[in-house]
Amino acid sequence: MGKPDKIETWQMVEPGKLTRTSIDVPEIGPGEVIVEIAGCGVCHTDIGYFYNGVPTVTMPPLTLGHEISGRVVDGDERLIGKEVIIPAVMPCNSCPICMSGRGNRCLNQAMPGNSLGIYGGFSSHIPVPSVDLCVVEDRRGLPLEHLAVVADAIASPYQAAKRAGIQEGDLVLITGAVGGIGTYMTQIASVLGAREVVAVDRVAEKLERSLHYGATATINTTGKGVKDVREEFRSYCKSKNLPGFGWKFIECTGTKMGQEIGIELLGFVGRMIVVGYGTHKVEYMLSRLMAFDAEIIGTWGCLPKYYPEVLQFVLDGSIKIAPFVELRPMSQIESVFNDAHEARLGKRVVLIPDF
Ligand SMILES: [Zn+2]
Ligand SMILES: [Zn+2]
Known part of the structure; x- marks a missing residue:
């Protein structure tokens, strides 16, 4: 627990090219936390960014990955030690679009692996705004890694x-x-x-x-x-x-x-x-x-306010994850991306940091 010395990560240095590297942990301000990543799902959107030249908001180098669960290790006191799901898109909560209740398509939104600076989920840690994190109080025996897919594959x-x-x-x-x-x-x-x-x-x-x-x-x-x-x-x-x-x-x-x-x-x-x-x-x-x-x-993304209710359906067993997910070490990211690109994956792969 506590602030890490460095963030270990798999960066997309240019489309089609990944490098394992260490980056500095940014100074976080009020309303921000550092999450130690438990798992990050591989989404077709990542594959689109990586192989098909779909532009990310932050130009490479950046780390992809926006389907993240983990544990808060630094920042906002009330959240330290909590297990959380990071919404795939985090609205600014103050623009006219957000005010109209359509914040899932906020133009100032922060999306890990796209528009959250260089930070993404295929890393050991990630700095994120804390206000919209979905706290998992009791995951009732479900692996925290599995809950990564709530962030996008279930919430969207x-x-x-x-x-x-x-x-x-x-x-x-x-x-x-x-x-x-x-x-x-x-x-x-x-x-x-x-x-x-x-x-x-x-x-x-x-x-x-x-x-x-x-x-x-x-x-x-x-x-x-x-x-x-x-x-x-x-x-x-x-x-x-x-x-x-x-x-x-x-x-x-x-x-x-x-x-x-x-x-x-x-x-x-x-x-x-x-x-x-x-x-x-x-x-x-x-x-x-x-x-x-x-x-x-x-429809795009999901409003953070829906995460607690969708999580409830997962926790009470109404929505099942286990049959549709496969856990792999993050060091296999290149072969997993390749398999996803070639449509060879039968299940959603969640990568587990193994730096
Ligand atoms: Zn996605
Ligand atoms: Zn907004």
Whole structure:
């Protein structure tokens, strides 16, 4: 415990290149703490920054990683020794966007591994603002490392569920339902009371598994086109006597096909939430939104105020992490990045500092 002498870290010196190095511990001011990192999850956003030339707010060198759990070791007295989850985006809490309740998209936000200076989660320690940290008082035997995924993989779909207004009795379809975000999106939709959670994806065994983690039905898109998926969806609705209107579509893939499925199925008073990220374009007759009185909504990050409630769902066992996460030593970061880039990882990898 106490302030470390140095921060050990894996820095991105330029896109595609990592170096293990030591950096100075900054002087922290009031309202800041140093967190000793227990684990940091590897997110597709990191891979986008590292391989695909997606620019970070802080130019390299910087350390990536924004899905962090750990223990406060210095700074704000009331937090010393506490176990915490660091929200992936920390709003400024004072700008007009924050004032309007949309702080998850605050333009002055601090995001580790992007816009928190050079600091990120693939390190031994990180300096962060303390006001929005999510304190874990009693983790009920769950490993603190596992709780890293709450910071983004669970919180971001929770925000998406809030934007979708998912409530008791809802009809929900999730594209990319067995991926890093989708596995939690599926569980969250179920936890919030959706009566139908249709999981759409391409991996048969994972779709099968999703039926034990929130999904009520599955559609495997392998070898199918958008129209085939539409027909399968329609016949499912018919078989269960479900309406074709009023569905909420949560798009988690960021792929062209995933997005095209969403807009193809979007019907009367429907709502589509875009959670996944991709750079292609899709064509859509916007006037259908008018005719259907439908909506397409984007969502980014998660408001810190939702973290305690989402954490509660994890702690009471309603949202399960263990089947979907794999712990690896941080020294394997290069091979893990490579595997993530090549889509060879079956589970969310959380890297454990081993400097
Ligand atoms: Zn992320
Ligand atoms: Zn703000």
